[in-house]
Amino acid sequence: MLVILGVILVYSASSDILLVNGFKPATYGIRQAIYAGVAFFFFGIPFFALKLEVFKNKKFVMWFLLISLAMLFFLVVMKVVRGSSAAVNGAVGWINLGFINLQPLEVAKLSLVIYLGYVLDKRDGKLVRGQIWTNLAHPAIMTAVMMGLVIVEPDFGGTAILFMIALVMFSVSGIPTILALKWLALIFISVGVLFFIIITWNPKFLQDSYQFQRLMSFLHPFQLERKGGAQLVNSFYAIHNGGLFGVGLGNSMQKRGYLPEPYTDFILSITAEELGAIGAIIVVGLLFYLMWSIMEVGIHATSQFNALVCFGITTIIFTESLFNIGAVLGLLPITGVTLPFVSYGGSSMIVLTACIGLVLNISANEKIKKEAEDTVA
Template sequence: MNRIKNFFRYILGTSKYIDFPLLLTYIALCLIGLTMVYSASMVPATRGTLTGGIAVSGTYFYMRQLIYVIVGFGIVFFMAYIMDIRILKNRNVQQGMMAVLLLLLFATLVFGSEINGSKSWLNLGFMNLQASELLKVGIILYVPYIIDRKWVQIQQNPKVVYGPLFFVGFIIVLVLFQKDVGQTMLLTAILICIFIYTGIGMKNILRLLSAPFLGLIVGIIIIVVFRINILPAYLTARFSALENPFNYESGIGYHLANSLLAIGNGGLFGRGLGNSVMKLGYLPEPHTDFIFAIICEELGFIGALIVLILIYSIVYRALVMASRTDSYFYKLVCVGIASYIGIQAFVNLGGISGLIPLTGVPLPFISFGGSSMMSLSMAMGLLLLVGKQIKYEEARQRYYEKRR
């Protein structure tokens, strides 16, 4: 009984350092996503259009997403309340994390399942794991750890991090070999954003990033020499349909044209929750890639705007946190998470609206998917953990200033 009381005392004491607006935003997005997954998938699921022709219950995807959300909440709670941030600065933990991710990526290349043209899924029986999703969090932790640990040496000689960065570049090439162009773009963008924020100057940034870029160049050479077709056929076709998808409405522009119709059908207030027409066989993945188009159709411009405000408020909050600390590790972790969520949302929204080619990247917190939900929950737990540490250090500094 005493242990239970002590546990709740610890939770209450820790809560004063938790960024509750950030936590509530995360919960709100997950609940909106859960609702929209059910709305977008209930009819197609019963028709079997999302499960290879096998009809399933209308709650099939909803129940699976509910499990992912519950697991995500558990991850966030553990990281925000229980985890000691010092473990993330442990060399053995960092190396072990990257080693596990490397093994998962190799296992995916050898034993992975190909879905929608990309061999990026590892069947674990109870779920399909996408290791590249977890790699985002790995890079957000590993690169800031290296920069923070070697910051003084980096300012004098950027070459000291060539080894670790070449390793990161090699891992990104493995994702490219899975024909997952969208995730490769995101991982590279996260890496670039972290280095831009370091403030060490563009010349030094180019020197530092030459190592991972060299890895990418080596990968491209291998692709050319062995004639590996790294771009899925569906992706190259989407470039052709980008300019005017309605000219190819019955072919390669079918998905984008219907996505634009769904967005336009919603108007200001939408057709009403559950009343989407385009989810009835017109959009191929209404619960994943095209879920924002369904949001626009059912909830209209107002509903879509609320979702965007919630997503980018997390990005804004992460950047504010980065400006409040002197620790390079905390700063760069916050920037990494902001770039992860912000850029992924932009790529998804740009794809379904015709701004950029469709790449199969899910909308953060909203789209159906276990790997994505776990990765994003880890990122949110990490952001809350860093925010808690920043608040704790600020409170400690105020205490010492009063004692003087």
């Protein structure tokens, strides 16, 4: 349902801009449908059909991780060699393959989930006081390396998502609850203090950076409308125009050149304008229902690896949804994170579909295992 809604909404949000620029209005809608088909048949089905042992195999896990790191490293090299000419919206985050712009970060998210699931499963029962740091040192270093490569692009939203994946998976891996809560408290306090220092100090060496301008535009969107706040201001206008029931599919005004990225980062704003607050709530509700369904599979899983992977995939979808919805409503800085399954994008669609295929694989295996146990009993 989310994918079908996404194709329709991408078509609606992009058609006017494409028509004005001399392209066929259905171009992005058709591409999104093709991405969805390719993702389903070539990634969703294989990730569901492969034996679950494949994803627990050390060679598969390490090769998947190394390939992800290699692609991220390639982006860093490209940034150094080509400089700002390789940047889009201030960041270098895509590898042009001709038929698709591959975003290595999307692949890295899934590879990190599978890697941490594998490593933490091996350390099950060992995360007791006195041994926690020893057992978590290696996965923590690998996560830090991956985050370091992403932040150099620079992609703060992507870095935060990787951090949240690691934080959640570490927290549910068996470490003492009190220690996990202390970590969370320390992290949130540190982020809050850093945020306060930056906005109070307002350092000159950061003022020209694209990311800092986005932060200031988040804090003062109307005052800085001509210097980066236009996206958020027009997002507010779109949501206000839509009211409860919307102006009708295809009738948005903000998508006609006022709101940048209407079919990617801000597709929820156009949804709210055309389908109203009720339509937007339905889309968000479907996302949260999907997350809850994946969480249920993880909660009832008998295998530590299965549970961890489900929690990691839920974290990907939740964090992406949180950052996107928060940015659209002006509750969080704009990070360029898209809305899962709905926003335009091939890399995101492919990886998220692979995630769902893997979750269905885990669910099927858990059911088979339970049926076998019931038969024996």
